[in-house]
Amino acid sequence: AQKVTQAQTEISVVEKEDVTLDCVYETRDTTYYLFWYKQPPSGELVFLIRRNSFDEQNEISGRYSWNFQKSTSSFNFTITASQVVDSAVYFCALSEAFYSSASKIIFGSGTRLSIRP
């Protein structure tokens, strides 16, 4: 069975600090996808990144970076030089069985990130 754990329920940091959001997953598949979504205070869910299980390269997009480590089943998300606009709930998610009709995405419970000015 697949499972996603985001142990950090809430994080609060001062603007310009770096912050890392942890994500640990469980799966028995060798082929799977991992995602991060952002939910700002306005409520919509915004897709941030997809990573497949065969690509362990870290990804950087501006102030955002993602560290995927299969050895520890983790897909952590770091925001460098955080800004108030980064305040949101962030969800990590996992999908197995991409090519079968049973593919579904399982979400973690989310981490609420507050950036204080």
Add this chain to the structure above:
Amino acid sequence: DADVTQTPRNRITKTGKRIMLECSQTKGHDRMYWYRQDPGLGLRLIYYSFDVKDINKGEISDGYSVSRQAQAKFSLSLESAIPNQTALYFCATSGGAGYPIEQFFGPGTRLTVL
């Protein structure tokens, strides 16, 4: 215009009433999903549909039903609403086999059952 739209955006209703939440998409995706979000629980899948003739239960389908009227439309019904169905409901779409797997979400419907 938004690719995935939901109506209504907010709804307050009473226990026992029948409620329908509607979702439309212009992304041309085959797959559509309904989730509910409760504080501290993330998103939980209610129903999903991979094409017009395919409907599948998710992890929390009891008390809900769905209808896939067309490729672009997927409705969620609460036959007899109860207070613990108060939540934020999201519709999502994805492209299906051969497409990137990520899902794209509508703006959400906030439902309150009194």
